[in-house]
Amino acid sequence: MKVYRPEIDGLRAISVIAVILYHAEFTVAGHTLFRGGYIGVDVFFVISGFLISKILLTELEATGRIDFLKFYARRARRILPALFAVILTTMPFAYCLLLPSELLDYANSIGSSLLFGSNIYFYSTAALYGEPSTLLKPFLHTWSLSVEEQFYIGFPVLLLIVRRYLRSRFLPCVLLVASLSFVLCVVTVRYDQQQAFYSPLTRAWELLAGTLLAYHEVRRGRTRPRPLLAAAGFVLVLGSLILFRKDTVHPGLLTAIPVIGTCLVLAFAGHQNAVGRLLASRPAALTGLVSYSLYLWHYPIFAFWRQTDVHFSNGDKFLAVAVTVLVAVVSFVVVEKPLRHTRKSRVLWITLSSSVATITAAVVSAVSMAGFPHRLDEVYPPLAQTNEARLESTFHSLNNDIQPGKPIIFIIGDSHARNWSIALKNYIDADRYEIVSISYLNCLVEIKNDIVRAPSRASIYDQYCIPFERYVNDKSLLSRTKAIFLTSLRPFEYTVNPFRFELISWMKSHSDNARVFVFGNYFQLEESQSCLGLMFQRKSDASICLREASYPPANQPLEQLPFFPSDLAFTYVDIVKLHCDYNKEKCLTSSRGVPFITDWNHLTAEFLTTLIGDILEKRTADLRGDGLLDFLVPPHARLSERTASSQPNAGPTSSASP
Incomplete structure (x- = not known):
């Protein structure tokens, strides 16, 4: 029987708040606050790996099989309605505010997110996460959704292989894959930090850390809550959010700190201890319930705000955060929750199918028309x-003909x-x-x-x-x-x-x-x-x-x-x-x-x-x-030289006065 754990939503709340504040870039006395807020995504990965793995492993233990159609239908209900709502809502803003190259990038990022590959797209276009230019990309944040979606595809395949060919060797297999992923991450980040950041291969160990915890709970039951270990995990997570910096090598060895901390909180936090009660408090749990909508909406709202506001001050940032909360709550109440839990499957799939068709048509139009460059003609003439x-x-081609000797x-x-x-x-x-x-x-x-x-x-x-x-x-x-x-x-x-x-x-x-x-x-x-x-x-x-x-x-x-x-x-x-x-x-x-x-x-x-x-x-x-x-x-001397050299029978010139 599925038991709701509000402390997990509380942990989600901390993660999404950290990410939002990190992207807002509040400054005090010239110092940017919440510079380690990007760690919130790593916490999300562990939580996602834990919950998804627990669902699949529980089903496998109970029935001996996995209903993949049901599993992916649940994932579609959870992910797609809110995502499509954000995409469809932002399209008019993109057309009116983004330059042709930016609109083209916007369209490509949407298309890649529909194909569960926006992390690959942003890596291939050298989008340096955290740099000021990437703050203007409305859908850069969907890279993490793609990593999770790739996990949803890869992990069930791993389960099938282990069950069919390796029988009871699930734990050694997951440990091996997680270890290889961690080593690959540590090695890759040394020569290509962006690849380590975006690649599902270098992020798999974070999701699989949640899988290992889920496996333990499914096989042996949940561990008895322990206040000290829960508090230690909570400190590790909060400490990472506060102390990590932009120049911290990430993901890498240090990323293990918030990952371990998240696992400790998931394993040992409960209503019997202070950490569990804090995370399960009503404000934290409610924020966690809306965390997906908050995450989806905040980045495009910030990006378009920055596009139109020359001076994106702390006041503007605070207002942008408030708008994000308002829009996310409305989206959760009107779109995410109803479509996720509706029993009218036909309505759901018609809505999703029509959304896909509309979005695809818009993406194809923007790409084929190169971002509609005619919109610039009024301020930047085509000839110019x-x-x-x-x-x-x-x-x-400037170096094509270097003459020797000169x-x-x-x-x-x-x-x-x-x-x-x-x-x-x-x-x-x-x-x-x-x-x-x-x-x-x-x-x-x-x-x-x-x-x-x-x-x-x-x-x-x-x-x-x-x-x-x-x-x-x-x-x-x-x-x-x-x-x-x-x-x-x-x-x-x-x-x-x-x-x-x-x-x-x-x-x-x-x-x-x-x-x-x-x-x-x-x-x-x-x-x-x-x-x-x-x-x-x-x-x-x-x-x-x-x-x-x-x-x-x-x-x-x-x-x-x-x-x-x-x-x-x-x-x-x-x-x-x-x-x-x-x-x-x-x-x-x-x-x-x-x-x-x-x-x-x-x-x-x-x-x-x-x-x-x-x-x-x-x-x-x-x-x-x-x-x-x-x-x-x-220029005048160059013109004089050209004029003199063009004169017929021009002899040597003298600089002396007549």
């Missing part, structure tokens, strides 16, 4: 979009290197210098034994990391390098790629006494914002982005910034000061219909070309003093 896309596509200028950087390289190439004196443009975007750069190694974080970044490693290790290129241009996001502040100045120092040591130029950034938005999104939502030009943008670094000497290289001789090129002296009213916001940024920080290639030309033209004297004009040619 085409020209910018054409320019950006030229990056990978001095080299290296343009190096992170994701900023692409458009900076495209723009700078227009002004580098090509008669005197060859250009090598490389990006270490998502490359794991390490200098060892006088060799630079740069394996990619994911295979999609091989297009950057492979040529980067090839060219940066080419001593024949380095030996004739005269200048190194660094183009990086916040070069003295950005905590990602902290090796950049060590790398430049190493390159300089192998060069012909190369000059180093560090290019500053232009105005930028907050990390979770998008200029093109603002333009689209407000039906405005790029001036709205400049009004909301800030200039990094603001009001702080460069020497005080954390990554300032005091032992490296370099010239800092402050492009905002050179262009408009920090006065937004004088600063350009677009060029030929292309906004200065389309995301939150990357200058567009078309705009950069105009910006650099403007600086070279108007600040020639300043740049000559800094030595930059030894490598770059101002």
Whole structure:
């Protein structure tokens, strides 16, 4: 007979609250709260493994078989109605608020969640969980549902194999699989943390920890509640939620702490002890009952709120949490509970089938129409979009024809290197210098034994990391390098790629006494914002982005910034000061219909070309003093050279006055 255990719902409540607060990112005095809240998902995995395994093992013990049709029907009733409600409700918001690329990603994530594979989709698209950009993906959180759904498929198969071929060896088999999964997790997280995070193979041990506990209860009955062990488990769970950080290696060895803690609470918490009574209290148990709806609704609500709110303050976050609770309760009462327990199976399956058909049609339409790009035409003219896309596509061909013997200028950087390289190439004196443009975007750069190694974080970044490693290790290129241009996001502040100045120092040591130029950034938005999104939502030009943008670094000497290289001789090129002296009213916001940024920080290639030309033209004297004009040619000088070379029978020209 099934016995309801309210303390399990209380444990669910703690987990979902932790996850919601983690994704809300409340800040106090510059510190983000609840940074270990992601552990709530691991607690969910253990609970899910325990409950599902107990259902199947109990049925197997009682009847000798498993009614798979009944099992999957129950899973469908539990999971699909609320999920479909969230998807259908968010579709109009997605169409009105998301850019074409974002809408395409949204559609693909929905399609993959319907196929129980959104974890695989997000891994394949290099969605770095916890990064600001992923907070704008409305269905990123469905990765955990897919992991559980894959468990629902895999675990019954394991049961069948063990029962048919191994008879009474269920426990050794589960222990073996769980151990292999744990070892795989610990090994994988060292070289590919995202794969360890998203893969069902590296998460299976968490679910199987719940399975082992369920097996014990089914075979030997529930263990007598023990206050000390229940309290120890509760402390392990809460301690993980509080003490784990963004940089904690996860999932990995330390993840065993909340997993063990959850198992202890499940095994030993009961109404006889304080932990059990706390978790079984009415507020906790009711929250746990609504936990699935809370989990489903919170992420899209936060994502769309962030899309429309330039300043997502603590007040906004609190309001978003309140809206999440309200919507989740309504969804639970109106959708989840009635359809889960309805006896009208025909109504349920017609509802689910029609929902699948509607969602599939919407996904296919969005994918086939590439996210409906015509929606942008009003704020970003199609011709401008085409020209910018054409320019950006030229990056990978910039190094195709490197001539031997000529001095080299290296343009190096992170994701900023692409458009900076495209723009700078227009002004580098090509008669005197060859250009090598490389990006270490998502490359794991390490200098060892006088060799630079740069394996990619994911295979999609091989297009950057492979040529980067090839060219940066080419001593024949380095030996004739005269200048190194660094183009990086916040070069003295950005905590990602902290090796950049060590790398430049190493390159300089192998060069012909190369000059180093560090290019500053232009105005930028907050990390979770998008200029093109603002333009689209407000039906405005790029001036709205400049009004909301800030200039990094603001009001702080460069020497005080954390990554300032005091032992490296370099010239800092402050492009905002050179262009408009920090006065937004004088600063350009677009060029030929292309906004200065389309995301939150990357200058567009078309705009950069105009910006650099403007600086070279108007600040020639300043740049000559800094030595930059030894490598770059101002537009008027380039035009004069082209005009002179195009004259028939043009003889040598003289710079002397007549």
